[in-house]
Amino acid sequence: MPYEFEMTRRVQFAETDMAGVMHFANYFRLIEEVEHAFYRAMGLSIMMLEGGAEIGWPRASASCEYFAPVRFEQEMRLCLRVLELGNKSLTYELDFFHDETLVARGKITKVCCRITETAFESIPIPDGIRARIREAMDKGK
Amino acid sequence: MPYEFEMTRRVQFAETDMAGVMHFANYFRLIEEVEHAFYRAMGLSIMMLEGGAEIGWPRASASCEYFAPVRFEQEMRLCLRVLELGNKSLTYELDFFHDETLVARGKITKVCCRITETAFESIPIPDGIRARIREAMDKGK
Amino acid sequence: MPYEFEMTRRVQFAETDMAGVMHFANYFRLIEEVEHAFYRAMGLSIMMLEGGAEIGWPRASASCEYFAPVRFEQEMRLCLRVLELGNKSLTYELDFFHDETLVARGKITKVCCRITETAFESIPIPDGIRARIREAMDKGK
Amino acid sequence: MPYEFEMTRRVQFAETDMAGVMHFANYFRLIEEVEHAFYRAMGLSIMMLEGGAEIGWPRASASCEYFAPVRFEQEMRLCLRVLELGNKSLTYELDFFHDETLVARGKITKVCCRITETAFESIPIPDGIRARIREAMDKGK
Numbered sequence: 001m002p003y004e005f006e007m008t009r010r011v012q013f014a015e016t017d018m019a020g021v022m023h024f025a026n027y028f029r030l031i032e033e034v035e036h037a038f039y040r041a042m043g044l045s046i047m048m049l050e051g052g053a054e055i056g057w058p059r060a061s062a063s064c065e066y067f068a069p070v071r072f073e074q075e076m077r078l079c080l081r082v083l084e085l086g087n088k089s090l091t092y093e094l095d096f097f098h099d100e101t102l103v104a105r106g107k108i109t110k111v112c113c114r115i116t117e118t119a120f121e122s123i124p125i126p127d128g129i130r131a132r133i134r135e136a137m138d139k140g141k
Numbered sequence: 142m143p144y145e146f147e148m149t150r151r152v153q154f155a156e157t158d159m160a161g162v163m164h165f166a167n168y169f170r171l172i173e174e175v176e177h178a179f180y181r182a183m184g185l186s187i188m189m190l191e192g193g194a195e196i197g198w199p200r201a202s203a204s205c206e207y208f209a210p211v212r213f214e215q216e217m218r219l220c221l222r223v224l225e226l227g228n229k230s231l232t233y234e235l236d237f238f239h240d241e242t243l244v245a246r247g248k249i250t251k252v253c254c255r256i257t258e259t260a261f262e263s264i265p266i267p268d269g270i271r272a273r274i275r276e277a278m279d280k281g282k
Numbered sequence: 283m284p285y286e287f288e289m290t291r292r293v294q295f296a297e298t299d300m301a302g303v304m305h306f307a308n309y310f311r312l313i314e315e316v317e318h319a320f321y322r323a324m325g326l327s328i329m330m331l332e333g334g335a336e337i338g339w340p341r342a343s344a345s346c347e348y349f350a351p352v353r354f355e356q357e358m359r360l361c362l363r364v365l366e367l368g369n370k371s372l373t374y375e376l377d378f379f380h381d382e383t384l385v386a387r388g389k390i391t392k393v394c395c396r397i398t399e400t401a402f403e404s405i406p407i408p409d410g411i412r413a414r415i416r417e418a419m420d421k422g423k
Numbered sequence: 424m425p426y427e428f429e430m431t432r433r434v435q436f437a438e439t440d441m442a443g444v445m446h447f448a449n450y451f452r453l454i455e456e457v458e459h460a461f462y463r464a465m466g467l468s469i470m471m472l473e474g475g476a477e478i479g480w481p482r483a484s485a486s487c488e489y490f491a492p493v494r495f496e497q498e499m500r501l502c503l504r505v506l507e508l509g510n511k512s513l514t515y516e517l518d519f520f521h522d523e524t525l526v527a528r529g530k531i532t533k534v535c536c537r538i539t540e541t542a543f544e545s546i547p548i549p550d551g552i553r554a555r556i557r558e559a560m561d562k563g564k
Contacts, residue, residue, distance in 0.1 A: 013459060013469065014305050014452045018188070018298035018354055019256060024200040025173070025296060028166035029437045036436060036496070045496060046436065047159070059165040063204035069261065072300055073459070073468060115160060120210065154318060154328065155311045155448060157441035159495055164437050170296045177295060177355070186355060187295065213441055214318070214327060300470070301538060306482040307451035314448070329441070341447040345486035351543065397442060402492065 003079040003095070004136045005038040010075050021069035028062055031094045031106045034078045042132040050126045057110040058120050060089065064106040070098050082137050085130065088112050088122050144220040144236070145277045146179040151216050162210035169203055172235045172247045175219045183273040191267045198251040199261050201230065205247040211239050223278050226271065229253050229263050285361040285377070286418045287320040292357050303351035310344055313376045313388045316360045324414040332408045339392040340402050342371065346388040352380050364419050367412065370394050370404050426502040426518070427559045428461040433498050444492035451485055454517045454529045457501045465555040473549045480533040481543050483512065487529040493521050505560050508553065511535050511545050 009030060017023040036046050048055045070076060077097040084091040089111045096104040112129075113120035125133075150171060158164040177187050189196045211217060218238040225232040230252045237245040253270075254261035266274075291312060299305040318328050330337045352358060359379040366373040371393045378386035394411075395402035407415075432453060440446040459469050471478045493499060500520040507514040512534045519527040535552075536543035548556075 012452070012456055013299060014307060014455060016300035017295060018300065018302045019197050019199070020300045021199070023296050024203055025166055025169035028169060029435070032166070032437060033435055040496070047495060056160050058160070058162070058210065059207050061204065061206045062165055063202065065202045066200050069199065072470060073463070153311070153315055154440060155314060155446050158436060159439035159441065159443045161441045166437060170294070173296060174294055181355070188354060213329060214322070301479050301481070303481070306485055307448055307455070310448035310451060338442050340442070340444070340492060341489050343486065343488045344447055345484065347484045348482050351481065 003081050004139070005034065005041060005080040007034055007037055007078050008075055009033065009078055011070050011072055013072055016072050019069075021071055024064070024066060027064050027066070027096065027104055027106055030076075030078060030096070031062070031064070031108055034080050034094055035092065035108070038080050038136070042136055044129060044132055048129075050128075054115045055123075055126065056113050056115040056120065057090070058113055060109045060111050062106070062108045064104055066104050068098070068101060068103040070096070070103055074098055076103070082133060083107070084109075085125075085133055085137065087124050090125065090133065144222050145280070146175065146182060146221040148175055148178055148219050149216055150174065150219055152211050152213055154213055157213050160210075162212055165205070165207060168205050168207070168237065168245055168247055169249075171217075171219060171237070172203070172205070172249055175221050175235055176233065176249070179221050179277075183277055185270060185273055189270075191269075195256045196264075196267065197254050197256040197261065198231070199254055201250045201252050203247070203249045205245055207245050209239070209242060209244040211237070211244055215239055217244070223274060224248070225250075226266075226274055226278065228265050231266065231274070285363050286421070287316065287323060287362040289316055289319055289360050290357055291315065291360055293352050293354055295354055298354050301351075303353055306346070306348060309346050309348070309378065309386055309388055310390075312358075312360060312378070313344070313346070313390055316362050316376055317374065317390070320362050320418070324418055326411060326414055330411075332410075336397045337405075337408065338395050338397040338402065339372075340395055342391045342393050344388070344390045346386055348386050350380070350383060350385040352378070352385055356380055358385070364415060365389070366391075367407075367415055367419065369406050372407065372415065426504050427562070428457065428464060428503040430457055430460055430501050431498055432456065432501055434493050434495055436495055439495050442492075444494055447487070447489060450487050450489070450519065450527055450529055453499075453501060453519070454485070454487070454531055457503050457517055458515065458531070461503050461559070465559055467552060467555055471552075473551075477538045478546075478549065479536050479538040479543065480513070481536055483532045483534050485529070485531045487527055489527050491521070491524060491526040493519070493526055497521055499526070505556060506530070507532075508548075508556055508560065510547050513548065513556070 015026045079095040091109040094106045112125045156167045220236045232250040235247045253266045297308045361377040373391040376388045438449045502518045514532040517529040
């Protein structure tokens with residue numbers, strides 16, 4: 001099964017820790033970077049206005065499995081796949097490769113929400129966004 | 142079932158994002174902060190020498206579920222519980238409370254390793270460390 | 283000349299880099315943490331409403347000199363001093379001590395602004411905030 | 424006076440804060456990212472072995488002036504210039520442009536050091552590294 005989106009990304013010095021490898025929390029930032037680049041590639045942004053309201057995507061869950069460490073300046077291939085496109089939520093998976101070895105795999109489920117001053121209110125994913133993601137998933141088949 | 146360790150921690154400004162809430166990746170840094178404070182409370186450090194070798198704990202997996210957002214300057218109660226003390230690995234769970242509401246729950250499995258220049262080699266958890274963790278778990282019952 | 287505010291803070295694992303010491307950019311986050319704690323100690327918050335408008339403090343400049351590295355779990359004493367309280371701006375200095383040695387010194391100038399959707403508009407520091415800072419400076423003499 | 428090195432870089436979501444703009448401490452991470460890309464473009468790495476010893480570059484000072492905020496997904500042009508190549512130290516400046524406006528300017532002075540287990544010992548910049556930097560500066564004229 002192919003990926004819907006790929007990019008390469010180098011480990012930065014500030015992302016390492018005293019053990020000499022990329023700190024485990026930084027993988028989650030990278031998952032998000034790829035997600036947002038995927039959105040831009042579809043002509044979307046993660047922060048959008050929809051019918052006058054601000055739409056955001058708070059995370060319901062995030063996880064990552066780590067198979068091998070990556071180090072400063074190593075280049076990773078980051079491959080995103082949409083696992084599930086629900087009514088209000090979206091789950092995608094990110095594979096981290098270094099030198100063709102799968103070094104980590106992350107997964108995030110996020111929920112489409114209208115953002116107000118004080119709360120996030122879940123809403124069905126707007127049709128325009130849903131159509132673009134569906135299209136990317138079809139291409140990825 | 143009681144917790145083995147608790148601390149309070151305020152959300153810092155740099156931990157928020159433009160959605161006005163703590164960024165989801167920062168929860169993983171907090172899980173680690175509590176873990177390390179738990180170690181210090183047991184008289185241990187996460188980076189130790191054991192028989193001349195440096196011992197580290199790379200993560201095998203990390204996950205977090207998010208139930209409600211937290212905002213700048215809100216104080217959280219962070220409660221750690223050891224879920225499993227294996228031969229070479231350790232799994233613990235962290236509950237994030239704000240105003241007595243469970244706002245997030247994280248889980249990390251880490252593996253005891255000897256750190257060399259180029260690799261992490263998994264080893265049985267040294268007896269001294271195991272004994273302290275076991276003791277904390279017994280107290281928590 | 284005494285300090286207006288002090289706190290202690292331990293170097294966290296995620297704040298170190300592969301050189302084994304606290305990454306130089308993280309000192310700026312600590313300066314801000316102390317600044318915000320100083321505000322809380324005065325009964326203020328860095329994000330406030332004033333006459334219905336949101337007040338923020340974007341930085342005009344930030345600098346730090348590094349005299350000696352700090353390492354994981356080392357405890358620092360962080361000492362803040364207000365250098366200048368201007369009409370619209372505030373300059374303060376932060377001294378980082380470890381074991382009574384001055385290991386770094388940072389300085390930030392920030393500007394009081396009304397935050398709108400699209401811009402930061404500088405305004406005179408509101409009287410209530412100015413009075414509290416002045417009071418803290420007088421105590422520090 | 425032209426720049427020695429340029430790259431573009433987009434503001435990431437995790438780099439913003441609740442004020443909706445890139446957090447001021449993250450500019451220092453970007454300065455370093457550009458510095459390291461500059462090194463790679465010269466065929467160097469910031470972490471090198473030289474005569475069997477590990478060479479590192481702890482910062483002596485870092486500063487940044489902020490002229491206008493940058494926001495999520497905005498693309499910046501980051502332009503590096505070496506200001507001074509000393510015997511043991513190197514000072515460079517980084518200009519941040521967005522839409523041809525200078526939005527920030529950073530400066531870092533770093534010191535060439537031999538890294539040991541417990542200390543950083545300053546040393547003259549090795550000839551091979553000095554020659555490459557000199558060459559880049561000459562091209563930049």
